[in-house]
Amino acid sequence: MKPTTTPRVIIRHCEQYDPEAIRAIVRAGLDELGLKPHGRTLVKPNLVTAGPLFPHAHTRPEFAEGVLRALQEAGGDAISELAVGERCGITIPTRHAFTNSGFDAMIKRVKGVKKYYFEEEKQVEIQYSHPGRLRDYVFTPEPVARADFFVNMPKFKAHPWTTVTFGCKNYIGIQDDRHRLIDHDHRLNEKIADLQYIIQPQFLAIDAITAGEGRMLTPKPFTLNLVIMGNNQVAFDAVCCAIIGIHARDVDHIRLSEDRGFGTTDLAKIRLSGDVSLEEAQRRAHGFEVGLKRVEKYFEGSKITAYAGPPPETEPTDYCWGGCPGAIEEAIEILRVFDSQCDERLKRLHVVFGAYSGPIDAKPGEKVVFIGDCAQWEGKLGEQVVQIRSTYQNRGTKDPHNAKHSDVYGKLLSVRKQVGEAKGEPHIRLQGCPVSVAEQMLAICELGGAKNPLFDKNEAMGFNKAYIAWRAKMAAKRLGGHKYQESGPTERGEARPEIE
Numbered sequence: 001m002k003p004t005t006t007p008r009v010i011i012r013h014c015e016q017y018d019p020e021a022i023r024a025i026v027r028a029g030l031d032e033l034g035l036k037p038h039g040r041t042l043v044k045p046n047l048v049t050a051g052p053l054f055p056h057a058h059t060r061p062e063f064a065e066g067v068l069r070a071l072q073e074a075g076g077d078a079i080s081e082l083a084v085g086e087r088c089g090i091t092i093p094t095r096h097a098f099t100n101s102g103f104d105a106m107i108k109r110v111k112g113v114k115k116y117y118f119e120e121e122k123q124v125e126i127q128y129s130h131p132g133r134l135r136d137y138v139f140t141p142e143p144v145a146r147a148d149f150f151v152n153m154p155k156f157k158a159h160p161w162t163t164v165t166f167g168c169k170n171y172i173g174i175q176d177d178r179h180r181l182i183d184h185d186h187r188l189n190e191k192i193a194d195l196q197y198i199i200q201p202q203f204l205a206i207d208a209i210t211a212g213e214g215r216m217l218t219p220k221p222f223t224l225n226l227v228i229m230g231n232n233q234v235a236f237d238a239v240c241c242a243i244i245g246i247h248a249r250d251v252d253h254i255r256l257s258e259d260r261g262f263g264t265t266d267l268a269k270i271r272l273s274g275d276v277s278l279e280e281a282q283r284r285a286h287g288f289e290v291g292l293k294r295v296e297k298y299f300e301g302s303k304i305t306a307y308a309g310p311p312p313e314t315e316p317t318d319y320c321w322g323g324c325p326g327a328i329e330e331a332i333e334i335l336r337v338f339d340s341q342c343d344e345r346l347k348r349l350h351v352v353f354g355a356y357s358g359p360i361d362a363k364p365g366e367k368v369v370f371i372g373d374c375a376q377w378e379g380k381l382g383e384q385v386v387q388i389r390s391t392y393q394n395r396g397t398k399d400p401h402n403a404k405h406s407d408v409y410g411k412l413l414s415v416r417k418q419v420g421e422a423k424g425e426p427h428i429r430l431q432g433c434p435v436s437v438a439e440q441m442l443a444i445c446e447l448g449g450a451k452n453p454l455f456d457k458n459e460a461m462g463f464n465k466a467y468i469a470w471r472a473k474m475a476a477k478r479l480g481g482h483k484y485q486e487s488g489p490t491e492r493g494e495a496r497p498e499i500e
């Protein structure tokens with residue numbers, strides 16, 4: 001069933017991260033929208049990453065506290081379980097993101113709120129049958145599949161792969177890493193549109209008090225002083241887009257979601273209310289920088305020279321917006337935030353993506369890194385003739401049933417091994433589709449001499465603690481006979497794009 005309620009978006013002023021003020025705003029929003037949380041109420045924040053390096057990457061805990069308290073109040077006894085669930089990004093244990101973001105401490109304060117680290121939960125299969133789908137089934141954590149009242153609580157941010165990350169894009173965190181990285185390539189926008197079939201939120205509230213511009217992991221803070229709420233994901237995203245001056249239909253995953261009946265981007269059909277007009281919100285957002293910069297341009301003037309050809313020719317695009325090129329942009333920004341001398345410290349590197357056929361201007365001693373399975377190139381590096389062939393495998397060969405977990409330490413070892421094997425060679429090939437942010441960050445450290453944040457003593461202790469707890473829990477589950485992944489359809493059968 002497709003959404004039938006009138007799409008409504010409420011734009012409210014919020015001066016600061018005051019949980020009580022946010023609670024009052026969200027409570028009023030729920031009442032205005034006529035929503036009563038009930039049953040298994042699940043809140044999905046954006047905790048893609050958190051900690052001192054990433055202060056503006058995630059939904060703030062004060063914001064979440066206000067939302068959770070408002071839900072508790074509005075739902076009362078109708079709520080059987082109130083939970084916050086997330087799978088954070090870049091292969092980091094979600095436990096670490098909950099601790100580093102302040103969510104752990106906040107959840108203790110609010111009381112009666114459960115946590116779900118999605119990669120530690122049973123994954124259930126959701127079947128797709130809609131036209132244009134990338135695959136016939138995907139997996140999502142059980143708490144998402146079983147939620148009765150789903151609340152999407154993103155952070156208002158730009159995104160280098162998908163232009164923006166508002167409501168629809170926040171769904172990338174409703175899959176564990178094994179499944180999230182499947183189709184996280186030049187078809188990423190289609191993947192996000194497909195994820196909409198898993199569940200639709202009854203309520204959205206975005207943290208736009210301090211928004212994040214330019215990037216998604218290390219965005220620059222941009223003050224908007226807004227709390228935006230809504231009852232329809234596509235309409236909600238359309239209004240957020242309008243606030244920063246872009247048309248929602250220019251954002252592929254929103255356009256596809258609209259075309260599939262998940263809501264309208266037509267502002268004339270969306271009922272707007274609140275104490276901030278759209279025009280006033282637009283005035284506040286004037287100059288907000290979105291993502292979407294090709295990798296060659298991104299690295300102009302730095303010690304990294306990037307070259308990009310098209311991803312596999314059979315696919316309908318000339319650039320892999322959702323995969324390896326965007327990942328290296330995020331990787332270098334993490335290294336820059338971690339070490340302000342990063343650019344001075346770096347050795348010159350050349351990075352090549354896709355089927356690139358032009359020259360590579362590498363001087364003797366400068367390493368050329370071919371990144372991703374689809375990289376291909378022929379030519380001479382120094383006196384050596386080099387022929388890089390694509391090893392890209394069609395997505396039809398990737399079965400989510402067989403998706404394997406690959407943790408950050410495994411990636412670290414794999415990158416180190418590849419770097420070791422390429423010692424003395426003018427080039428190196430990093431395999432994967434995609435090669436993740438974590439792997440590319442590690443490769444830049446190993447090859448370019450940048451400082452590795454994973455070896456930072458302040459970071460390492462908390463990270464390792466979360467990592468050990470996560471792996472121990474998974475081992476205990478396996479020993480206890482728990483099935484981590486469940487084949488076959490969920491009890492609900494086909495996915496359910498319902499709005500009540």
Ligand code: SF4
Nearest residue numbers: 320323372373374433
């Ligand atoms: S290998 Fe990388 S660049 Fe190539 S299609 Fe896959 S994600 Fe895109």
